[in-house]
Amino acid sequence: MSTESATDDPESLSPRRFAMYLCVVVVLGAVVGVGAGLLSLLLYGIEKLALGFVETSTQPGPFETDPVRRILSVVVGSVIAAIVWWLLRTRSRPVPSVSKAVSGTPMPWWQTIVHVLLQIMIVGCGSSIGREVAPRELGALMGQWFGRVVPVSEHDRRIIVAVAAAAGLAGVYDAPLAGLFFVTEILVVGASVTTAAVALGASVVAAFVASLIKGRHVFYDVAGLSTAYTPTILIFSLVAGMVFGLAGALFRRASAIATGNRPTGSDILWMMPAAAVVTGLVALVVPQVMGNGRASAQLTLSLTSMTSPVGVVAATAALTFLAKAVVTLLTLRSGASGGVLQPGIALGMALGTLLGCGWIMVMPGDSLAACAVMGGAALLAASQKAPLMAMCLVFELVNAPMSLVVPVGLAVAVSSMVAHCVEPRLLRIERNGTAAVSSER
Numbered sequence: 001m002s003t004e005s006a007t008d009d010p011e012s013l014s015p016r017r018f019a020m021y022l023c024v025v026v027v028l029g030a031v032v033g034v035g036a037g038l039l040s041l042l043l044y045g046i047e048k049l050a051l052g053f054v055e056t057s058t059q060p061g062p063f064e065t066d067p068v069r070r071i072l073s074v075v076v077g078s079v080i081a082a083i084v085w086w087l088l089r090t091r092s093r094p095v096p097s098v099s100k101a102v103s104g105t106p107m108p109w110w111q112t113i114v115h116v117l118l119q120i121m122i123v124g125c126g127s128s129i130g131r132e133v134a135p136r137e138l139g140a141l142m143g144q145w146f147g148r149v150v151p152v153s154e155h156d157r158r159i160i161v162a163v164a165a166a167a168g169l170a171g172v173y174d175a176p177l178a179g180l181f182f183v184t185e186i187l188v189v190g191a192s193v194t195t196a197a198v199a200l201g202a203s204v205v206a207a208f209v210a211s212l213i214k215g216r217h218v219f220y221d222v223a224g225l226s227t228a229y230t231p232t233i234l235i236f237s238l239v240a241g242m243v244f245g246l247a248g249a250l251f252r253r254a255s256a257i258a259t260g261n262r263p264t265g266s267d268i269l270w271m272m273p274a275a276a277v278v279t280g281l282v283a284l285v286v287p288q289v290m291g292n293g294r295a296s297a298q299l300t301l302s303l304t305s306m307t308s309p310v311g312v313v314a315a316t317a318a319l320t321f322l323a324k325a326v327v328t329l330l331t332l333r334s335g336a337s338g339g340v341l342q343p344g345i346a347l348g349m350a351l352g353t354l355l356g357c358g359w360i361m362v363m364p365g366d367s368l369a370a371c372a373v374m375g376g377a378a379l380l381a382a383s384q385k386a387p388l389m390a391m392c393l394v395f396e397l398v399n400a401p402m403s404l405v406v407p408v409g410l411a412v413a414v415s416s417m418v419a420h421c422v423e424p425r426l427l428r429i430e431r432n433g434t435a436a437v438s439s440e441r
Helices: 004-006 015-051 067-091 098-103 109-125 135-149 154-173 178-187 195-213 232-260 267-281 294-304 309-334 341-362 368-384 387-398 402-440
Strands: none
Touching: 015 067, 015 154, 015 195, 067 109, 067 267, 067 294, 098 135, 098 154, 098 178, 109 135, 109 309, 135 154, 135 402, 154 178, 154 195, 154 387, 178 195, 178 294, 178 387, 232 309, 232 368, 232 402, 267 387, 294 309, 294 341, 294 368, 309 341, 341 368, 368 387, 368 402, 387 402
């Protein structure tokens, strides 16, 4: 261990350490931003090739794509990914998670890059899974490279890898505040002033550089989002926040079970294609289930600003919620790697729209779009155990007015507390169920 790591307070900055962190913010942040921007362009290119569209807020999913092409796209992409992942996982060094990379587990360079590209490919082909893990893993890999080139202490190395991973998230979604809180709430490398400053700085630089490559635009278009809130919408935040918290806790546990039971051997060669077939068939009726969740979320948000009957909006939101949840969990269980941030936002917005439809029948002066945004932030907060990251990410994605901080913040707070109370009980139920099954064998 270096003398600096043994004697320095993590809060203090020597001139050398300050220069090193400034280099992390400017140089590493920019390099990660380039990677994030290129991954976004790769996703758009695969979508255009496989499904004939490029996702935008006005065309977020393959709604106009021929149904047969939808099925072929997701199945072909899954077959290719299943073969390559099977080879990577059985005949090569495993790719560690970002958390393990932060803790010091080396990320093999070419295996990580292939793993990252596969995640982008299956999302672009229509698999129902998030793409945000890919840029985080690429950022973590770059952070480890930086830590090998520049001599740093073990403490600083952990911060650098975490910050680089967060910068990847910030780069793909143009969400630097989410990147900051991803470090402090999820990777939990320490909430020091130094860590927060470096995380925010690198995330800002990555988001800016990535936007130069992929363009800058609002991820979700919410035309009917009110800039004011009423006392009654706060009541909705309080009541619905409990529902979002329960749903988020259930989604978290279901995702963990699906991921924990994914195939480790050759079963992936048939399970991923089978899940893709189911996805394609469901997409014949519910095309918004395809992709990382943007199509599902944008559809429900668009419905909130239309003049469609409340019953139609509620039915569409309910169908979207159920279909997206089932297909996403099936994709995770089949062996696919990817994230659940965007699927979680999509589920939350669909659930928020569904609950909001009932609410505005009683309180017609409240904003249905605000209910949807609340749901996206609150369910994500509960499922990720990261209220600040979730709230900032949703606000940055929808460009929400700051006046909504109060109702959305209340919903996020309530949902996080409910999820914290519920999860231990869900774990006990899960353990009891596992024990009962084992005793019957």
